[in-house]
Amino acid sequence: xxxxxxxxxxxxxxxxxxxxxxxxxxxxxxxxxxxxxxxxxxxxxxxxxxxxxxxxxxxxxxxxxxxxxxxxxxxxxxxxxxxxxxxxxxxxxxxxxxxxxxxxxxxxxxxxx
Amino acid sequence: xxxxxxxxxxxxxxxxxxxxxxxxxxxxxxxxxxxxxxxxxxxxxxxxxxxxxxxxxxxxxxxxxxxxxxxxxxxxxxxxxxxxxxxxxxxxxxxxxxxxxxxxxxxxxx
Numbered sequence: 221x222x223x224x225x226x227x228x229x230x231x232x233x234x235x236x237x238x239x240x241x242x243x244x245x246x247x248x249x250x251x252x253x254x255x256x257x258x259x260x261x262x263x264x265x266x267x268x269x270x271x272x273x274x275x276x277x278x279x280x281x282x283x284x285x286x287x288x289x290x291x292x293x294x295x296x297x298x299x300x301x302x303x304x305x306x307x308x309x310x311x312x313x314x315x316x317x318x319x320x321x322x323x324x325x326x327x328x329x330x331x332x333x
Numbered sequence: 334x335x336x337x338x339x340x341x342x343x344x345x346x347x348x349x350x351x352x353x354x355x356x357x358x359x360x361x362x363x364x365x366x367x368x369x370x371x372x373x374x375x376x377x378x379x380x381x382x383x384x385x386x387x388x389x390x391x392x393x394x395x396x397x398x399x400x401x402x403x404x405x406x407x408x409x410x411x412x413x414x415x416x417x418x419x420x421x422x423x424x425x426x427x428x429x430x431x432x433x434x435x436x437x438x439x440x441x442x443x
Contacts, residue, residue: 224376253430253431255433262433262434262435263377263420263433265430265431265432265433268430276430309374311376311377313376313377321367321369321379321382322369322377322379322431323379324376324377324378325376326375326376327374327375327376
Protein backbone atom coordinates (compact mmCIF):
# COMPACT_ATOMS: atom_id res chain seq x y z
CA UNK A 221 0.00 0.00 0.00
CA UNK A 222 1.40 3.41 -0.94
CA UNK A 223 -0.04 5.06 2.12
CA UNK A 224 -1.67 8.48 2.18
CA UNK A 225 -0.36 10.50 -0.75
CA UNK A 226 -0.18 14.27 -0.65
CA UNK A 227 0.80 16.66 -3.37
CA UNK A 228 2.65 18.84 -3.85
CA UNK A 229 5.35 18.25 -1.21
CA UNK A 230 6.35 21.89 -1.29
CA UNK A 231 4.47 24.93 -2.53
CA UNK A 232 5.69 28.50 -2.64
CA UNK A 233 3.17 31.09 -3.72
CA UNK A 234 2.64 34.81 -3.61
CA UNK A 235 0.13 36.44 -1.32
CA UNK A 236 -3.28 36.65 -2.92
CA UNK A 237 -2.86 33.58 -5.11
CA UNK A 238 -5.07 30.52 -4.92
CA UNK A 239 -3.48 27.39 -3.50
CA UNK A 240 -4.83 23.84 -3.84
CA UNK A 241 -3.48 20.97 -1.79
CA UNK A 242 -4.34 17.40 -2.73
CA UNK A 243 -4.71 14.17 -0.83
CA UNK A 244 -5.29 10.57 -1.82
CA UNK A 245 -6.30 8.47 1.20
CA UNK A 246 -5.55 4.80 1.64
CA UNK A 247 -7.92 2.67 -0.41
CA UNK A 248 -10.80 1.43 1.72
CA UNK A 249 -10.43 4.06 4.43
CA UNK A 250 -13.65 5.95 4.97
CA UNK A 251 -12.53 8.88 7.12
CA UNK A 252 -10.22 11.68 6.01
CA UNK A 253 -8.72 14.49 8.08
CA UNK A 254 -6.87 17.71 7.23
CA UNK A 255 -4.44 19.12 9.80
CA UNK A 256 -2.22 22.18 9.81
CA UNK A 257 1.01 22.42 11.79
CA UNK A 258 2.94 25.53 12.78
CA UNK A 259 5.56 26.15 15.42
CA UNK A 260 3.28 28.50 17.29
CA UNK A 261 0.04 26.51 17.24
CA UNK A 262 1.17 22.91 16.84
CA UNK A 263 -1.08 20.42 15.05
CA UNK A 264 -4.55 21.78 14.41
CA UNK A 265 -7.45 19.80 12.98
CA UNK A 266 -9.07 21.80 10.18
CA UNK A 267 -11.80 19.51 8.89
CA UNK A 268 -12.71 15.87 8.66
CA UNK A 269 -14.87 13.78 6.36
CA UNK A 270 -16.62 10.47 6.85
CA UNK A 271 -17.82 8.60 3.77
CA UNK A 272 -16.98 11.71 1.72
CA UNK A 273 -19.28 13.92 3.82
CA UNK A 274 -17.82 16.81 5.85
CA UNK A 275 -18.56 16.08 9.51
CA UNK A 276 -16.80 18.87 11.35
CA UNK A 277 -15.24 21.95 9.78
CA UNK A 278 -15.06 24.00 12.95
CA UNK A 279 -11.28 24.16 12.70
CA UNK A 280 -11.25 25.85 9.33
CA UNK A 281 -9.77 29.23 10.17
CA UNK A 282 -11.87 31.40 7.86
CA UNK A 283 -13.84 31.54 4.66
CA UNK A 284 -10.68 31.66 2.60
CA UNK A 285 -10.29 27.95 3.36
CA UNK A 286 -12.45 25.30 1.72
CA UNK A 287 -12.20 21.52 1.46
CA UNK A 288 -13.88 18.99 -0.76
CA UNK A 289 -14.01 15.25 -1.08
CA UNK A 290 -15.71 14.45 -4.39
CA UNK A 291 -15.05 10.71 -4.03
CA UNK A 292 -13.52 8.18 -1.68
CA UNK A 293 -10.08 8.45 -3.25
CA UNK A 294 -9.48 12.17 -3.45
CA UNK A 295 -9.71 15.33 -1.38
CA UNK A 296 -8.59 18.91 -1.84
CA UNK A 297 -7.92 21.79 0.52
CA UNK A 298 -8.09 25.18 -1.15
CA UNK A 299 -6.96 28.55 0.14
CA UNK A 300 -8.17 31.59 -1.78
CA UNK A 301 -6.71 34.16 -1.43
CA UNK A 302 -3.60 32.97 0.37
CA UNK A 303 -1.86 35.06 3.02
CA UNK A 304 1.60 34.82 4.62
CA UNK A 305 0.07 33.60 7.90
CA UNK A 306 -1.18 30.52 6.05
CA UNK A 307 2.40 29.31 5.79
CA UNK A 308 2.52 25.93 7.50
CA UNK A 309 2.79 22.21 6.91
CA UNK A 310 -0.56 20.73 5.95
CA UNK A 311 -1.13 17.06 6.69
CA UNK A 312 -3.81 14.74 5.43
CA UNK A 313 -4.70 11.56 7.33
CA UNK A 314 -7.13 8.72 6.77
CA UNK A 315 -8.46 5.75 8.66
CA UNK A 316 -11.06 3.03 8.51
CA UNK A 317 -11.82 2.88 12.17
CA UNK A 318 -9.93 5.09 14.57
CA UNK A 319 -9.42 2.17 16.89
CA UNK A 320 -6.67 1.15 14.51
CA UNK A 321 -5.14 4.62 14.30
CA UNK A 322 -4.81 7.25 11.65
CA UNK A 323 -2.30 7.07 8.82
CA UNK A 324 -0.79 10.43 7.96
CA UNK A 325 0.67 11.60 4.69
CA UNK A 326 4.08 13.23 4.40
CA UNK A 327 2.56 16.70 4.34
CA UNK A 328 2.67 19.73 2.08
CA UNK A 329 4.93 22.56 3.20
CA UNK A 330 3.24 25.77 2.10
CA UNK A 331 5.10 29.08 2.03
CA UNK A 332 3.18 32.23 1.14
CA UNK A 333 5.41 35.20 0.42
CA UNK B 334 -12.27 14.76 24.73
CA UNK B 335 -10.38 14.53 28.00
CA UNK B 336 -7.38 16.81 28.49
CA UNK B 337 -3.99 15.14 28.76
CA UNK B 338 -0.84 16.42 30.43
CA UNK B 339 2.66 15.37 29.38
CA UNK B 340 6.13 16.61 30.34
CA UNK B 341 7.48 18.90 27.62
CA UNK B 342 10.76 17.01 27.23
CA UNK B 343 12.64 13.90 28.30
CA UNK B 344 16.01 12.31 27.69
CA UNK B 345 16.93 8.66 27.37
CA UNK B 346 20.14 6.79 26.76
CA UNK B 347 20.27 4.56 23.72
CA UNK B 348 19.46 0.97 24.59
CA UNK B 349 17.63 1.86 27.77
CA UNK B 350 13.88 1.84 28.26
CA UNK B 351 12.08 5.12 27.67
CA UNK B 352 9.06 5.62 29.90
CA UNK B 353 6.81 8.46 28.80
CA UNK B 354 4.07 9.45 31.26
CA UNK B 355 0.68 10.94 30.52
CA UNK B 356 -2.00 12.20 32.89
CA UNK B 357 -5.66 12.07 31.85
CA UNK B 358 -7.51 12.44 35.13
CA UNK B 359 -10.82 13.46 33.49
CA UNK B 360 -10.95 10.56 31.05
CA UNK B 361 -14.41 9.14 30.40
CA UNK B 362 -15.33 5.46 30.40
CA UNK B 363 -15.66 5.35 26.61
CA UNK B 364 -12.39 7.16 25.87
CA UNK B 365 -9.34 5.32 24.66
CA UNK B 366 -5.75 6.41 25.24
CA UNK B 367 -3.88 6.82 21.95
CA UNK B 368 -0.18 7.41 21.42
CA UNK B 369 1.34 8.88 18.30
CA UNK B 370 4.81 10.14 17.56
CA UNK B 371 6.20 12.63 15.07
CA UNK B 372 9.72 12.36 13.85
CA UNK B 373 11.11 15.65 12.62
CA UNK B 374 9.23 17.00 9.57
CA UNK B 375 7.30 13.76 9.03
CA UNK B 376 3.61 13.11 9.55
CA UNK B 377 2.56 11.73 12.93
CA UNK B 378 2.76 7.96 13.26
CA UNK B 379 0.33 5.81 15.22
CA UNK B 380 2.03 3.78 17.96
CA UNK B 381 -0.53 2.09 20.18
CA UNK B 382 -3.86 2.54 21.92
CA UNK B 383 -5.70 1.07 24.90
CA UNK B 384 -8.90 1.30 26.90
CA UNK B 385 -8.38 -0.47 30.21
CA UNK B 386 -5.89 -3.25 29.79
CA UNK B 387 -2.19 -2.94 29.19
CA UNK B 388 -1.24 -3.35 25.57
CA UNK B 389 1.90 -4.34 23.71
CA UNK B 390 2.85 -4.36 20.07
CA UNK B 391 6.04 -4.45 18.06
CA UNK B 392 6.71 -0.78 18.73
CA UNK B 393 5.87 -0.23 22.38
CA UNK B 394 3.94 -1.15 25.50
CA UNK B 395 1.14 0.87 27.06
CA UNK B 396 0.52 0.66 30.78
CA UNK B 397 -2.78 2.16 31.99
CA UNK B 398 -3.41 2.58 35.72
CA UNK B 399 -6.38 0.80 37.22
CA UNK B 400 -8.25 4.09 37.74
CA UNK B 401 -7.36 5.06 34.14
CA UNK B 402 -6.24 8.50 35.22
CA UNK B 403 -2.74 8.07 33.86
CA UNK B 404 -0.73 5.92 31.51
CA UNK B 405 2.86 5.25 30.50
CA UNK B 406 4.23 4.50 27.07
CA UNK B 407 7.27 2.26 27.22
CA UNK B 408 9.85 1.95 24.47
CA UNK B 409 11.77 -1.05 25.78
CA UNK B 410 15.10 -0.45 24.03
CA UNK B 411 15.25 3.10 22.75
CA UNK B 412 17.31 3.84 19.65
CA UNK B 413 18.40 7.13 18.11
CA UNK B 414 15.58 6.71 15.59
CA UNK B 415 13.07 6.98 18.46
CA UNK B 416 13.95 10.66 18.92
CA UNK B 417 10.62 12.36 18.26
CA UNK B 418 7.69 14.22 19.78
CA UNK B 419 5.30 11.78 21.45
CA UNK B 420 1.63 12.66 21.76
CA UNK B 421 -0.83 11.15 24.23
CA UNK B 422 -4.50 11.65 23.33
CA UNK B 423 -7.67 10.57 25.12
CA UNK B 424 -10.69 10.30 22.84
CA UNK B 425 -13.68 8.07 22.10
CA UNK B 426 -13.34 5.11 19.76
CA UNK B 427 -14.80 5.03 16.29
CA UNK B 428 -14.30 7.68 13.68
CA UNK B 429 -13.87 11.05 15.32
CA UNK B 430 -11.39 13.85 15.50
CA UNK B 431 -8.11 13.52 17.36
CA UNK B 432 -6.88 16.68 19.05
CA UNK B 433 -3.10 16.83 19.45
CA UNK B 434 -1.52 18.69 22.36
CA UNK B 435 2.09 19.80 22.67
CA UNK B 436 3.41 16.29 23.41
CA UNK B 437 6.73 15.21 24.93
CA UNK B 438 9.92 15.79 23.01
CA UNK B 439 12.02 12.66 23.60
CA UNK B 440 15.72 12.88 22.88
CA UNK B 441 17.60 9.58 22.72
CA UNK B 442 21.35 10.08 23.03
CA UNK B 443 24.27 7.71 22.52
